[in-house]
Each structure stands twice: as structure tokens, then as C-alpha cells.
Amino acid sequence: MIFTETLTKKFSSITAVAGVSLQVQQGDIFGLVGPDGAGKTTLIRMLCGLITPDSGSITMVDNAASGESSASFGYMPQKFSLYGDLTVMENINFFGAMYGLNGTIINQRADEILQITNLFRFKQRFADNLSGGMKQKLALTCALLARPRLLVLDEPTFGVDPESRKEFWKILYQLNQEGMTILVSTPYMDEAELCKRVGFMNNGRLVVVDSPKNMKSRYPYRILEIKCASRQPEIFQGLPEILESNFYGDKYRLVVQEAKIAEAAVVEFLQGRDIPLYRLKETKPTMEDVFVALAEKEVVEWSMSSQPVN
Ligand SMILES: Nc1ncnc2c1ncn2[C@@H]1O[C@H](COP(=O)(O)OP(=O)(O)OP(=O)(O)O)[C@@H](O)[C@H]1O
Numbered sequence: 001m002i003f004t005e006t007l008t009k010k011f012s013s014i015t016a017v018a019g020v021s022l023q024v025q026q027g028d029i030f031g032l033v034g035p036d037g038a039g040k041t042t043l044i045r046m047l048c049g050l051i052t053p054d055s056g057s058i059t060m061v062d063n064a065a066s067g068e069s070s071a072s073f074g075y076m077p078q079k080f081s082l083y084g085d086l087t088v089m090e091n092i093n094f095f096g097a098m099y100g101l102n103g104t105i106i107n108q109r110a111d112e113i114l115q116i117t118n119l120f121r122f123k124q125r126f127a128d129n130l131s132g133g134m135k136q137k138l139a140l141t142c143a144l145l146a147r148p149r150l151l152v153l154d155e156p157t158f159g160v161d162p163e164s165r166k167e168f169w170k171i172l173y174q175l176n177q178e179g180m181t182i183l184v185s186t187p188y189m190d191e192a193e194l195c196k197r198v199g200f201m202n203n204g205r206l207v208v209v210d211s212p213k214n215m216k217s218r219y220p221y222r223i224l225e226i227k228c229a230s231r232q233p234e235i236f237q238g239l240p241e242i243l244e245s246n247f248y249g250d251k252y253r254l255v256v257q258e259a260k261i262a263e264a265a266v267v268e269f270l271q272g273r274d275i276p277l278y279r280l281k282e283t284k285p286t287m288e289d290v291f292v293a294l295a296e297k298e299v300v301e302w303s304m305s306s307q308p309v310n
Pocket residue numbers: 011014015016034035036037038039040041042043
């Protein structure tokens with residue numbers, strides 16, 4: 001559905017997007033993740049035609065619309081400008097008119113979409129009086145008015161509470177099941193888990209593209225979880241067998257190269273300090289672990305040794 005070839009965008013000396021070749025297939029829920037400033041928004045804005053690439057190409061193909069070479073898409077930007085002193089319905093009318101839709105069509109579609117987004121009963125509420133999550137759902141409602149086959153969302157749930165994020169993703173899944181292709185950037189790794197495929201960007205480059213399941217299975221390290229009598233967050237830092245150590249309330253999560261060797265080192269370390277060990281077990285990496293490894297480490301080897309980025 002979306003194909004880019006070596007897409008590049010510079011802002012004076014900053015290369016925001018560096019030679020990105022990306023494919024988003026019809027029916028995908030494609031997640032774009034990466035640290036702040038990685039280039040996600042710039043890439044999305046180029047895909048939506050809001051800024052012009054310096055080089056490279058973008059092709060949008062919509063197989064569902066025979067004879068059409070460009071896909072109809074809806075875009076929900078990072079900062080969606082709703083009018084706070086207009087009601088939900090007045091905002092919808094405004095954005096519908098911007099899409100060139102007539103009043104009857106807007107009303108029909110609004111009724112339909114507001115049911116999906118659970119905003120129907122708030123039609124007459126001023127946008128300023130909606131909660132954060134409801135504002136995002138209104139922004140989504142507006143982006144859906146043109147009945148897009150491709151929906152592009154830039155961090156749509158940023159700053160929204162976990163329950164509302166869950167609800168928002170239920171809506172995305174429903175839309176996807178009805179045939180909509182979705183490209184979404186997100187800072188939340190629990191949301192990355194929900195995508196069919198994830199593209200990780202860093203320093204303008206698209207470093208890895210894969211399913212969350214494959215990304216986790218390609219994670220090059222092992223994770224140990226430890227419960228012991230110590231509550232010192234830094235206690236394992238500096239042990240040569242441990243690459244990274246984090247302390248979460250009552251347990252340590254260690255990133256290690258060799259699980260058995262690291263386990264032995266931890267046991268010996270704690271015994272040497274008379275610190276009782278309650279539990280030590282290896283656990284599976286999460287998308288959060290994958291993200292941290294990709295963002296922090298030099299990942300050339302990881303991405304090259306795996307299947308090609310497509
Ligand atoms: N209009 C602009 N002028 C100058 N520099 C820009 C502009 N837009 C983006 N940049 C720079 O390009 C780089 C990529 O920014 P971009 O917003 O695309 O990243 P991002 O991955 O979306 O980050 P975030 O998650 O923080 O929104 C950053 O260094 C940013 O400062």
C-alpha cells in the first residue's frame with residue numbers, strides 16, 4: 001500500500017530521515033517506534049504529502065480501489081487542532097466541510113463513527129470539556145470522516161491514560177478488521193506489541209522491520225529476574241557478566257549475554273555479601289527490552305544478521 005525508496009529529508013544540518021525504504025502492506029497495522037527525534041513524525045509527514053522529501057520516492061497503491069493509483073487516507077497528526085469552543089458535532093461539521101463532504105453525508109458518517117468511538121452521547125459537549133482520551137477519539141472521528149482506506153496516526157494516544165489507550169486500540173483493531181490499513185507511531189511499547197509489524201527508527205534510519213514476535217525472538221541478549229533481600233538499585237551494576245541492571249520496586253531485571261554464566265556470578269556475588277536470594281529466573285524479553293537494546297546499542301550486527309528490512 002505504501003512503498004518508499006531511500007526517502008531522505010534534511011533540515012539544514014540535521015538529517016531527520018535518512019534513506020528510508022519502507023513497505024506497508026494492505027491490511028497491516030504497522031507501528032513506527034524509536035526514540036525522540038528519531039524521524040518518525042518527519043517520515044509520516046512526508047508520507048502524507050505535508051513536507052517534500054529531498055530525495056527518494058513514495059508510492060501509494062490502493063488495490064481495493066481498482067484503477068486508482070493513490071490511496072485515500074486519513075491523517076491524525078501529533079497535535080490535532082480541535083476547536084475547544086465548538087461542540088463535538090460542530091468540530092465534526094467543520095472538518096467534514098474541509099474534506100468537501102456535504103451536510104447529509106457528514107451527519108450519516110458522524111452517527112456511524114461516533115458509535116464506534118463511543119462519543120455519540122457527547123455530541124453537544126464542547127471539545128474543551130472533553131477528557132484527554134475523548135479529545136483523541138474526537139480527533140480520530142474527524143480523521144475517519146473521509147472513510148479512508150489508510151489511516152495514518154502520529155502518537156495518537158500520547159499522554160492518555162492506560163484505560164483510554166486500551167479503548168483507542170480496540171477501535172483501531174475494529175477498523176483494521178473492517179479492512180482499514182493502519183500506520184501508527186507510538187512511544188508506548190505495549191502498543192507496539194499490538195501491531196502486526198513494527199519498524200524501529202533511530203537517527204533517521206529505519207533500523208529493523210519485523211513482527212513484535214520475531215523482534216523479541218531476535219533479541220540478542222538474555223534477561224534474568226531476581227528477587228533478593230537487597231533493595232539497593234545499583235547493587236549489580238559493575239558486575240562484568242551484566243550488561244544492564246534495572247530495579248523495579250522489589251525485583252531486579254538484568255540484561256546479560258550468557259544466562260548460565262551470569263546466574264552463577266549473581267549467586268556468588270550475593271553469597272559473598274550474605275544477601276539472601278529469594279528467586280532467580282530467566283524471563284522472556286519484552287518489546288521494551290527490544291526498544292532499549294535497539295536505541296542504546298550499536299545494532300548494525302543485529303539488523304544485518306536478521307532478515308532484510310522491507
Ligand atoms: N521543521 C523542522 N525544522 C528543523 N528541524 C526539524 C524540523 N522537524 C523535525 N526536525 C528535527 O528532525 C529530527 C527528527 O524529528 P521528528 O520530529 O521527525 O522525530 P520523531 O521521531 O517524530 O520524534 P518525537 O517522537 O519526539 O516526535 C529531530 O532532530 C528534529 O529536531
